Amino acid sequence: MSDIPGFSMPIQVVEAGGITAWLAEDHSVPVVSVSWGWDGGAALDPAGAEGTASMAASLLTEGAGTLDALAFADAARDEAVGLSFSVDRDGFDGGFRALLPALPKAIELARLAMTAPRFDEEAVRRIRARAIAGARQSLEGPRGRASRAFWAAAFPNHPAGRPANGTAESLATVTVDGMREILARQIHRGGLLVGISGAITAQQVASMLPELFGTLPQGTPPTLPKLPDFTAFGTQVVPVAASQSTVLFGQQGLPVTDPEWETAQVVLRIFSGGGFSSRLMKSIREERGLTYGIYAGLDSMFGGGVLVGSAATANAKTAEALSVLRAEWKRMADGGPTQEEMDEAISFLTGSQPLQFTDSRRISSTLLAMRRNNRPLDWLERRPERLRAIGRDKAAAAARRLLVPDTLAMTIAGQPEGL
Structure with missing residues (x-):
């Protein structure tokens, strides 16, 4: 930045295949990080099945294509690729960080995760158990119970009032079909936002974008309801x-x-x-x-x-x-x-x-x-x-x-x- 000596972050806009990314190019370290996301996330969860989107996001890296969970993890570990997906109340995000030589593998694994997740029975069982344990730990203590009550009272008829990661009860009802339906509504080429940083040029980004996102289905995620006024519940x-x-x-x-x-x-x-x-x-x-x-x-x-x-x-x-x-x-x-x-x-x-x-x-x-x-x-x-x-x-x-x-x-x- 011009008024902070020694610090600047010029941003380039790169478009390819109908996808636009913002790029902060920096070759000081041979690492590339890519972050992307859509509106949606937990807001798309069906009533009574809160946590569906969160579980689906966790399972995207638990096997895809011909790779089961162990093979997928080994492929990422062998190339030191850090790939993850997450949700919050109104968004669904993905991202990876990889050394420059491992960039092709990172792209391959990310693309597979978004287009061909497996949802193998063992992985679903393990992720569900972890999610339920996490929900109990985060929601059943004093802070968790205060949070649940606060948001439910503030936004009683809106997705903002629900726990983004679900409850122990709702997570037990999540099905594979329900997770696949959420992903079919969520992951599209439309509505996609991308940010990229690291040792990669605009020309390389233009080649990468169609490779990473070009096989995603056309369309956009559903429009989310606007946040209503906060309910002053006393x-x-x-x-x-x-x-x-x-x-x-x-x-x-x-x-x-x-x-x-x-x-x-x-x-x-x-x-x-x-x-x-x-x-x-x-x-x-x-x-x-x-x-x-x-x-x-x-x-x-x-x-x-x-x-x-x-x-x-x-x-x-x-x-x-x-x-x-x-x-x-x-x-x-x-x-x-x-x-x-x-x-x-x-x-x-x-x-x-x-x-x-x-x-x-x-x-x-x-x-x-x-x-x-x-x-x-x-x-x-x-x-x-x-x-x-x-x-x-x-x-x-x-x-x-x-x-x-x-x-x-x-x-x-x-x-x-x-x-």
């Missing part, structure tokens, strides 16, 4: 026998397309995202010892945004911690940040930006995210300039708009006293 308690309470809190946020999104990031760095320097950490942990940590930030999904945060505190201190949280929420909304806080936050955000791009995989993922968010090619290059242009008055106005104390919703899982 305060709910989920009884859990535990020595401390886990709290999830949040309200309506901003989408990444909002003109004030970047200003909101500065405000939240100061208020809730700056580690020990944030207002919430200073007030709730350092000054009162009510929690080990507290954080809040913007979560983007389905074209919208949610401001969501979490903390854990002793049951006896939960009411006091939440009272302080509400007071700090109102104080920032009423007065905004100080100029000193602004200077520190902007200095950190601009100075730390190059650290986000320390390897090709992170860069290709960033390019994919930029495309999903409809960012221009020079978005990263001009970000320090935009951040420095944010004045205190603008940040205070963004804080008033973003932080609305009367709509702050909270879910507490535990045995909180006084609530």
Whole structure:
């Protein structure tokens, strides 16, 4: 980037066979990373079979074509190819990283995984057992139960309100036919976004794109429902026998397309995202010892945004911690940040930006995210300039708009006293 000495990331746009990729070319290390994705993911799961897309993604690397799970894993390991697929609430992603000599094998394995997954009985049984164990671990503890209740209350009639990876009960109902149906709706040449980074030229990318994606079926994934307004459900308690309470809190946020999104990031760095320097950490942990940590930030999904945060505190201190949280929420909304806080936050955000791009995989993922968010090619290059242009008055106005104390919703899982 022009105003950070020694750091730049020029982006090239490469099109071939009807597929477009953004490329950050860098030959300093003989490694290539490719990230791609579509809208969809867990949003395509049938009601009652949540986790179908997540299980399907996990099984794509458990055998494809003539290669069973062991042979597929051996082929990837022998060439040091890292290939994976994943889902979140509204997206389905794939990606690989490979040394330059292994690029043909990485392309072959990725193509096979997307076009000829096997779903062998043993692999399905193993992945299902792992997914169920993971769901129990993540959803049945205090934090998991708080999360389930929070999102279900915030978006009761929308896919955003469901666990993206399913529950132990729903995963038990997932079928091979159901997974194949999800993939048939999800994986197409249309709607595909691609980001590439590393030791590869634009000409080589133009040759690679049809080889990697050219055999995917025509069409596009289904259109996803837009995120509705956040339901301000007040305060709910989920009884859990535990020595401390886990709290999830949040309200309506901003989408990444909002003109004030970047200003909101500065405000939240100061208020809730700056580690020990944030207002919430200073007030709730350092000054009162009510929690080990507290954080809040913007979560983007389905074209919208949610401001969501979490903390854990002793049951006896939960009411006091939440009272302080509400007071700090109102104080920032009423007065905004100080100029000193602004200077520190902007200095950190601009100075730390190059650290986000320390390897090709992170860069290709960033390019994919930029495309999903409809960012221009020079978005990263001009970000320090935009951040420095944010004045205190603008940040205070963004804080008033973003932080609305009367709509702050909270879910507490535990045995909180006084609530």
